[in-house]
Amino acid sequence: MGETAVPAAPEASPAAGEGISAAHVRRTFGNVVAVDDMGLTAPAGQVTALVGPNGSGKTTLLLVLATLLVPDAGEIRVAGHDPVREPREVRSRIGWMPDAFGTYDTLTPREVLQFVAAAYRLPRDRHAARARELLALVHLEDLADRPVHVLSRGQKQRLGLARALVHDPGVLLLDEPAAGLDPRSRIELRGILRDLAADGRALLVSSHVLAELEEIADRAVFVDGGRTVDEHDLTELRPTQRRPWRLRSLDQESLLSRLDGLGVTVTGQPGPAGVDVMLAGDEEAADLVAALVRDGVRVVECAPAAGTLEAAYLEMTEGRR
Known part of the structure; x- marks a missing residue:
């Protein structure tokens, strides 16, 4: 990952519009309440940090926003659309990066990105060029034609970010994007995420590396026990204790x-x-x-x-x- 500006895809997807808004979201798994009464806003043009301890409901909320889980209750808009009633519209506008990279291990990074470009129906003659652009962005050119199973955890994370950017989404949902990255890659990731926000995208980033989040985030949403505890612009955040x-x-x-x-x-x-x-x-x-x-x-x-x-x-x- 370097200082090169994030390349836009041909026939880029619609902009983030309203970003993300959610209110009173609830999701249970049998008798387990994973998300109880959660809400947040992640405006376009900003990086919003989703902060909370393990088991607080962060990943469940991200899965709901990504249309991969249906909430039991709540009002949600992602780029102006309802993930439950309009999942296709939402999926065309989001880039989803889960905390664990999942793909066919025998594919190469180049093949992964070309496959995703085809899935998002980018023009066929642009698949190879788009993969090449994103591999350069995340510094995986040297591993472009090696099987994914030989990549380290950090290299898979970089490929996961490239995969999320293939269709130039207006909203990005990133779950632990810095996990496994070496120090240089962490610094470069910060630059890429800030560039994405500067281009008018809405970014919602969950991470346990709070020092990293503070470097890139404009806002923070604190969650605990499946509920939203607080929301703040970082410029206004002032701890009350010594x-x-x-x-x-x-x-x-x-x-x-x-x-x-x-x-x-x-x-x-x-x-x-x-x-x-x-x-x-x-x-x-x-x-x-x-x-x-x-x-x-x-x-x-x-x-x-x-x-x-x-x-x-x-x-x-x-x-x-």
Whole structure:
């Protein structure tokens, strides 16, 4: 995956329009309630992060949005269409990337993409070119003609993203897209997803890698126990509890001594990365840095030890420990 702009398919599918909206969605499996009362919005032109612990209903909701499960109740629109009453219209407008890649292992990546292009009825004379474009986008040219079963987990994830983009969908549903990717591929994935949103698509991304989500997401939807707990624009997300901040100075012994003098408790063991303290937010951090500098401590770094999204998630799941 690289910095090349995402190539559009010929006769591209309709734009995302209204993106995704869902309200009061419920889905059970016998006596098990997987999704109880879930709702969210994922606007066009933005990346929406779907955040929640294992078993919270994230994948079930994505399967409902992708027309692969029928909900027991709820009002849903994907690109302006109802997945239950208008599944064909929805499928033509979405790109679905599940958390596990599924295809015939004896096919090659090139054959997989050409098969999907045929399934979406792209012009026959464009199948090979479209596969070539997407293989270049996700950096699989060297493996284009090897059987899929020789690909690593991360390489299959990259192929899964290419497969979801074949028909240039207006809405993307991505379940753990960064799973198995190496650090470079993760960085490149972020760039591709941001480019897709900038082109006006709606992206709904579920992942446990919260630091990655914070790098790409515009909004976050928090779910737990099959219910939506909260929705926020990331610019407005502010954890309410104290959380760890990391301080680093040119002289750690002086830093530790002055923190003790100021009555600030250090959490964990100080190390090369710095010293962690519990602070309530930006104002308390700014006041602490000002006090340290006045006392001659040469502070070179002061930042949250965990991202805003991670801190908010930990607050939400505090009672589950």
